[in-house]
Amino acid sequence: KAGVTQTPRYLIKTRGQQVTLSCSPISGHRSVSWYQQTPGQGLQFLFEYFSETQRNKGNFPGRFSGRQFSNSRSEMNVSTLELGDSALYLCASSLVGRQGYEQYFGPGTRLTVT
Amino acid sequence: AQKVTQVQTEISVVEKEDVTLDCVYETRDTTYYLFWYKQPPSGELVFLIRRNSFDEQNEISGRYSWNFQKSTSSFNFTITASQVVDSAVYFCAFISNFGNEKLTFGTGTRLTIIP
Numbered sequence: 001k002a003g004v005t006q007t008p009r010y011l012i013k014t015r016g017q018q019v020t021l022s023c024s025p026i027s028g029h030r031s032v033s034w035y036q037q038t039p040g041q042g043l044q045f046l047f048e049y050f051s052e053t054q055r056n057k058g059n060f061p062g063r064f065s066g067r068q069f070s071n072s073r074s075e076m077n078v079s080t081l082e083l084g085d086s087a088l089y090l091c092a093s094s095l096v097g098r099q100g101y102e103q104y105f106g107p108g109t110r111l112t113v114t
Numbered sequence: 115a116q117k118v119t120q121v122q123t124e125i126s127v128v129e130k131e132d133v134t135l136d137c138v139y140e141t142r143d144t145t146y147y148l149f150w151y152k153q154p155p156s157g158e159l160v161f162l163i164r165r166n167s168f169d170e171q172n173e174i175s176g177r178y179s180w181n182f183q184k185s186t187s188s189f190n191f192t193i194t195a196s197q198v199v200d201s202a203v204y205f206c207a208f209i210s211n212f213g214n215e216k217l218t219f220g221t222g223t224r225l226t227i228i229p
Contacts, residue, residue: 033217043205043219056216088157092217102149103217105159 002027004093004106012112018079021109025072025093032074033103034066037088046089049074078111086113116141118208120220127196128228135191135223137206143167148182148189149207149217159205165189193225201227 005024013019025032034046045058049068066076072093078085088110092103117140127133139148150162163173165182173180177194193200206220 035217042221043217045216045218048216058216090159092159102161102164104161105151107156107158110157 004091004104006089006091006106006109008109009107010110010112012114013081014114015081015083017081018077019081019111020075020077021089021091021111023074023076023091023093023106025074025091026104029093029095029104030072031094031101031103032068032072033092033094034074034076035090035092036060037090037108038084038086043090046076081113083113086111116143116146116208116210116218118206118218118220120206120223122223123221124224124226126226126228129198130195132192132194133196133225135193135204135206135225137189137191137220139187139189139206139208141187141208141210143210146208146210149209150180150189150191151205151207151219153203153205153222155202162191196227198227198229201225 004026007022023032031050033048035043036046037043046060046064047054047066048056052068063079068074088108090105090108092105094101094103119138122136146167148165152160152162163180170182170184179192181190203222203224205222207217209217
């Protein structure tokens, strides 16, 4: 079974631009979560989608948004990029979106904002 | 609020030594889940183990073992006979009954195995 895939793997953008990252979960997984990883803040939860609905959201500004499609694939968008948005963005999928099921992570998208 | 603490920022051991990574958590919830993930240099987080709050049995998987103690709110991870391939950053994480799918991570422990 294929794992979680994320595209693109690397991205360089300039301040003020916007970016869209994509995540394809493991087949059959309906819950997709997004995390931001930076050296200073560590791993922080962005949001989680289940059956096309955002169920949970972390403490990030409204510039960060996401969505999930009927095939469970998910995208996250960051508008008006800032230097501090440079990070590794990780997507994770889990089987049925029930509490406590293990989340499987993709390889991440490394975003650099210049 | 939930919190996960990994006090060891970096650990270096010589190959074949045993090493224990500590994890302490804080929560008022009675139902919760604890996890360990490994992040090798490639960046992908690799799931290692999940434990729920009602199961305090220790677990062993090959060279890996986990010690869960509710009395001390700890969920420690031991690697026996370490190998160079064990070099990575290890994260302890937590989900509570009321947290949906939001994983709260510790700050991670960078483990270096010296050949």
